[in-house]
Amino acid sequence: xxxSARFVAxxxxxxxxxxxxxxxxxxxxxxxLAKAVRSDEISIPTPGELFAALExxxxxxxxxxxxxxxxTTYRNRAQIALNxxxxxxxxxxxxxxxxxxxxxxxxxxxxxxxKALGVSENILSRGNSINEFAENNDWDALQEELExxxxxxxxxxxxxxxxxxxxxxxxxxWIRGTQVVSAAVMQNYDERSAKVLRQPALVNFxxxxxxxxxxxxxxxxxxxxxxxQLVGIEKLVSFPAGKAPSPDDVKKVNEAVGHVMxxxxxxxxxx
Amino acid sequence: xxxxxxxxxxAAALLLPPHLRAAESDQEVExxxxxxxxxxxxxxxxxxxxxxxxxxxxxxxxxxxxAVNLYAGNQYWFSVGAVQPAxxxxxxxxxxxxxxxxxxxxxEGERAAAGFSPTTSGQYYVSVGLVEGDPSxxxxxxxxx
Numbered sequence: 001x002x003x004s005a006r007f008v009a010x011x012x013x014x015x016x017x018x019x020x021x022x023x024x025x026x027x028x029x030x031x032x033l034a035k036a037v038r039s040d041e042i043s044i045p046t047p048g049e050l051f052a053a054l055e056x057x058x059x060x061x062x063x064x065x066x067x068x069x070x071x072t073t074y075r076n077r078a079q080i081a082l083n084x085x086x087x088x089x090x091x092x093x094x095x096x097x098x099x100x101x102x103x104x105x106x107x108x109x110x111x112x113x114x115k116a117l118g119v120s121e122n123i124l125s126r127g128n129s130i131n132e133f134a135e136n137n138d139w140d141a142l143q144e145e146l147e148x149x150x151x152x153x154x155x156x157x158x159x160x161x162x163x164x165x166x167x168x169x170x171x172x173x174w175i176r177g178t179q180v181v182s183a184a185v186m187q188n189y190d191e192r193s194a195k196v197l198r199q200p201a202l203v204n205f206x207x208x209x210x211x212x213x214x215x216x217x218x219x220x221x222x223x224x225x226x227x228x229q230l231v232g233i234e235k236l237v238s239f240p241a242g243k244a245p246s247p248d249d250v251k252k253v254n255e256a257v258g259h260v261m262x263x264x265x266x267x268x269x270x271x
Numbered sequence: 272x273x274x275x276x277x278x279x280x281x282a283a284a285l286l287l288p289p290h291l292r293a294a295e296s297d298q299e300v301e302x303x304x305x306x307x308x309x310x311x312x313x314x315x316x317x318x319x320x321x322x323x324x325x326x327x328x329x330x331x332x333x334x335x336x337x338a339v340n341l342y343a344g345n346q347y348w349f350s351v352g353a354v355q356p357a358x359x360x361x362x363x364x365x366x367x368x369x370x371x372x373x374x375x376x377x378x379e380g381e382r383a384a385a386g387f388s389p390t391t392s393g394q395y396y397v398s399v400g401l402v403e404g405d406p407s408x409x410x411x412x413x414x415x416x
Contacts, residue, residue: 026371027365027369027370027371028336028365028369028396029369032336033336033338033367033369033396036336036337037327037336037338038337039325039337041323041324042323042324042325042337042339042411042413043340045339045340045342048319049415050342052319052344052345052415053343053344054344056344056345143319144322147321147322151323192343192344195392196342196344196392197392198343198391198392198393199392199393201340202394205338241391
């Protein structure tokens with residue numbers, strides 16, 4: 001969608017809001033819901049939110065979800081952005097596992113990838129803060145710092161006219177987070193944990209955002225492949241409201257996101 | 272009709288996310304400060320505040336609707352702050368079908384919050400309304416645990 005189209009869409013939102021102005025509407029019509037504001041920074045949950053919900057029934061084996069170090073030498077900007085999002089999700093996992101060395105390693109890789117994308121030098125100070133908080137085992141501060149780092153990367157992308165990369169960072173984080181959560185649920189199935197995987201509207205929103213990016217980026221083979229696979233993933237996470245996915249449903253989600261994650265991590269650049 | 276379209280476009284500019292707009296206005300910055308003060312209270316109860324926020328402008332009797340994606344098992348507080356001449360704001364949460372959800376509520380004039388614990392993961396809608404006072408900027412943040 002072009003910027004002017006965004007204005008039109010937001011205008012429709014306002015028009016929709018005006019229709020309920022003044023009176024309490026206990027049930028909003030579908031056309032009004034369709035016009036609600038959706039934004040990267042408030043409509044897409046952080047990996048931290050997902051992980052907080054997962055561990056309500058019982059703490060999973062977070063350190064069992066660590067993965068080996070990623071190459072930080074990708075040349076394809078779309079691939080770097082997707083992996084950067086995944087790395088930030090890894091940072092949240094390391095915080096949940098309370099593994100300070102792992103947090104420091106991931107923090108260092110986040111900075112390397114962010115620099116490869118040419119984001120602001122301010123990001124360097126975030127790396128220092130992550131190290132400092134990790135040294136002091138300040139886990140709450142680390143979670144905040146990881147989210148702030150992700151937002152700073154996105155703001156810098158916006159400033160440098162790299163808007164297309166923003167949704168890829170969010171998407172990479174969601175895919176990695178969903179891979180970890182589905183794996184944890186498979187290892188120790190619990191209906192309450194499994195319920196966190198129901199996110200059809202979120203996948204649909206990210207898919208729509210990818211359709212909104214510039215044709216050049218959208219035609220990137222990796223972006224195209226990820227986008228195509230999202231269509232299937234949206235169906236897999238569309239469980240009926242109130243019904244927990246079965247262990248088999250969870251396995252299917254895990255396989256699907258695992259496949260996308262493998263594509264994202266693959267070293268051979270698309271172009 | 273044309274006038275309505277122009278008004279909708281102007282107001283739409285105010286509803287765009289901050290990074291798509293010019294710098295936030297002084298009123299929006301003040302609204303952000305007001306809501307951080309309110310949401311900060313929930314952090315004492317173990318809630319983590321999202322770094323993201325949403326700012327916009329409302330007229331009396333209007334509501335803005337913002338889509339969020341929530342996880343079953345988490346508890347959430349949606350906090351809104353506005354500044355004078357706004358006098359009273361309200362927050363409500365609707366599920367993906369548009370049904371009004373039962374929430375805990377906190378109202379203190381131009382600041383309000385709604386506490387909600389979803390039993391189903393998925394999309395919800397936060398409605399922010401200006402009940403009393405004159406048009407003003409508002410800022411929405413949310414916290415979770």
